[in-house]
Amino acid sequence: MATITEAKIKQTMQRYSIIGSAPKLLSAVKRALMIAPIDISVLINGENGTGKEFFPKIIHDNSTRKHKQYIAVNCGAIPSGTISSELFGHEKGAFTSAETEHAGYFEVADKGTIFLDEVADLTLDAQARLLRVLETGEYMRVGSSRVRKTDVRVVAATNKDLMQMVKRGEFREDLFYRIAAIRIEVPPLRERGEDIKLLATKFSYDYGEEHSCPPLMFDESAYRELMAFRWSGNVRELQSLVREMSSFESGMVNGSTVKRYLSQKNHSSSLPVIFDTAQHDYTQERELIFKLILQMQQEIKDLKKAIDMGANSGHTGNNIHLSSAISELQRQSTALAQADSLADVDIPDSEWQEVSDHYTDIDTHKSHATTSAQRSSFSDIKANAVDVEEDKIKTLQDTEREVIINAIERNKGRRKQTAEELGISERTLYRKIKEYGLEYRNNRK
Numbered sequence: 001m002a003t004i005t006e007a008k009i010k011q012t013m014q015r016y017s018i019i020g021s022a023p024k025l026l027s028a029v030k031r032a033l034m035i036a037p038i039d040i041s042v043l044i045n046g047e048n049g050t051g052k053e054f055f056p057k058i059i060h061d062n063s064t065r066k067h068k069q070y071i072a073v074n075c076g077a078i079p080s081g082t083i084s085s086e087l088f089g090h091e092k093g094a095f096t097s098a099e100t101e102h103a104g105y106f107e108v109a110d111k112g113t114i115f116l117d118e119v120a121d122l123t124l125d126a127q128a129r130l131l132r133v134l135e136t137g138e139y140m141r142v143g144s145s146r147v148r149k150t151d152v153r154v155v156a157a158t159n160k161d162l163m164q165m166v167k168r169g170e171f172r173e174d175l176f177y178r179i180a181a182i183r184i185e186v187p188p189l190r191e192r193g194e195d196i197k198l199l200a201t202k203f204s205y206d207y208g209e210e211h212s213c214p215p216l217m218f219d220e221s222a223y224r225e226l227m228a229f230r231w232s233g234n235v236r237e238l239q240s241l242v243r244e245m246s247s248f249e250s251g252m253v254n255g256s257t258v259k260r261y262l263s264q265k266n267h268s269s270s271l272p273v274i275f276d277t278a279q280h281d282y283t284q285e286r287e288l289i290f291k292l293i294l295q296m297q298q299e300i301k302d303l304k305k306a307i308d309m310g311a312n313s314g315h316t317g318n319n320i321h322l323s324s325a326i327s328e329l330q331r332q333s334t335a336l337a338q339a340d341s342l343a344d345v346d347i348p349d350s351e352w353q354e355v356s357d358h359y360t361d362i363d364t365h366k367s368h369a370t371t372s373a374q375r376s377s378f379s380d381i382k383a384n385a386v387d388v389e390e391d392k393i394k395t396l397q398d399t400e401r402e403v404i405i406n407a408i409e410r411n412k413g414r415r416k417q418t419a420e421e422l423g424i425s426e427r428t429l430y431r432k433i434k435e436y437g438l439e440y441r442n443n444r445k
Contacts, residue, residue, distance in 0.1 A: 004033045012062075016054045019202055020195035024187035029058065031184050036062035041134065041179045043119075044157040046186030049234035055184055056115035056155040065153060069112035071105050075126075076118035079427075083126045085142045088133075094143025104141065106133055110150045119156040119179065120165060124172065130154075131175045154179060189231040189238060196227050199235060203242035216246045221255030229262055241265065401436045404429070408438070 009029050013019075018029065035042060036059045046052045053072070060070045078086050085094070089104030105114055116122075122130065133139045134154060138147050156179045165171035189196060200218060208215035218226070231237050245253060245261055404422065411417040419429045432438075 004030050008033065012058060016058060018051065018054055019198050020192055021198075022187060022192035022195050024185070025192060025195065028055070028184050028186050031182075032058045033062055035059065035182050035184075037064065038182075039064070039153055040181050041153070042155045042182045042184060043162075043180040044155065044184045044186060046157070046159060047188050047232075047234055048159050049231075049236035050186045050188055051235055052157045052159075052186050053115075053117065055186065056113065056157070059155055060113040060115075060153075063113070063153070065112050069109045070115070071109045071112070072115040072117060073105055074117045076121040080123045080126075083123060084129055087126065088129060088139045088141055090142035091144045094141070098143065101141075104139075106139055106150045106152050107148065109152050111152075113153045113155060116154060116156040116179075118158060120158040120160040120162060120171060127172045127175050131172060131178060134175075134178050189234040190229075193227070196231075196238065197223050199238055200226055200242055203239045204246060207243050207246040211246075213246075214250065216242070216249055217252040218258070219252055219254050222253050222258045225255045225258040225262065400432075401438075404432055404436065405438065408433075 009026055012029055012033060018025070032042075032055045042056075042059060044052045044055050056072065057070070060066060073087070075083065085098075085102065085104065087104050087106055089107055090098050090102050092098055092101045116130075129139060133150065133152070137149050137151055139150065140147055162171050162176050162180070166173045166176050189199075197218075200223070201215075204215040204217070207213075226238070233240070241261060245257070249257060404418075407418050407421050411421065415426050415429065419426045422429065424432075
């Protein structure tokens with residue numbers, strides 16, 4: 001095995017724009033260079049935003065396959081129903097939309113390298129197919145009985161603990177040991193010490209060059225704040241912060257300024273959780289928060305109107321419940337508005353299943369009466385609805401669930417229209433439907 005010199009490591013880091021001198025980072029780069037010429041599978045572990053995507057390129061470009069195809073595949077971005085087709089191809093007529101035959105990534109990348117990002121998101125069926133091609137080099141296209149051969153090196157990456165997934169039965173143990181023959185750990189930003197200074201300075205100069213303005217400067221107190229912060233989003237989060245500060249600040253910034261921006265980023269930590277970021281690796285989604293705020297504002301207007309109607313018709317007993325509901329909605333709307341600094345990212349999820357149009361119309365707010373008697377009836381319905389649902393509107397999760405239900409009903413279960421109305425991706429919508437138990441029978445296309 002060739003000796004990897006310090007000069008070679010620095011040259012490689014410069015080529016791939018990897019900034020830093022932390023021992024763990026240098027060790028990871030050195031390990032990638034050492035294993036590159038050896039034709040063996042590699043697993044890259046690291047949190048989101050640490051730069052895992054650079055290491056498969058380092059391995060490929062320093063291997064004997066460097067003149068062949070390199071393909072990067074985000075397994076989490078491909079619906080589970082089509083992942084096997086994307087990886088291994090399909091024959092014409094294999095399924096409804098298969099109008100022509102399709103060569104998969106393993107066929108296209110023959111003699112080259114495939115980078116399987118978010119490999120933990122593969123279905124068990126796709127895991128079985130992947131194991132076979134790793135062990136024998138053999139695979140079959142979807143809808144075909146013909147065995148094909150390929151010679152591909154696999155480099156996989158994940159931010160999840162695959163061994164824990166193996167224990168839970170979510171990942172094949174035999175596949176784990178096959179892809180994890182060699183492991184490379186990419187350190188999180190909080191473990192890279194002085195690298196934070198270098199990265200912050202670089203991002204500041206990048207922003208200045210991009211927008212033709214002087215770069216933002218940091219004094220020592222500012223650097224101390226940056227180095228003391230626990231960067232859950234790692235390098236991407238630091239870059240986002242520097243770009244935000246560069247947009248509103250100029251000249252030299254101190255520790256108090258940095259602390260203020262960091263405090264704004266984490267203000268939402270005291271709010272109720274809308275999305276389970278620990279489980280799904282998603283940040284809160286700005287567009288859906290706006291939708292929730294608008295929905296609450298409409299609810300407040302309807303409830304106030306119902307109070308007026310109830311007062312005119314003598315139904316004052318239910319006004320207490322309506323007033324309480326209004327106060328709760330106003331409180332939640334204010335809390336949501338404070339989460340405006342949260343950003344949207346694209347996250348992996350499983351295949352979408354169309355939702356049925358067999359729904360129960362529970363939206364009583366759409367009834368608008370014109371006569372005095374109808375107004376009184378509407379007031380009774382609204383007050384009774386608040387009596388029944390009073391407990392359910394006390395959390396943001398329940399409000400989010402109701403917004404999603406109403407959107408599904410309005411769009412008759414059509415996934416694209418529902419997702420567009422909510423301002424989220426179809427994968428996110430399907431994940432939320434599963435999370436809240438909103439699956440329906442009689443799915444339709």
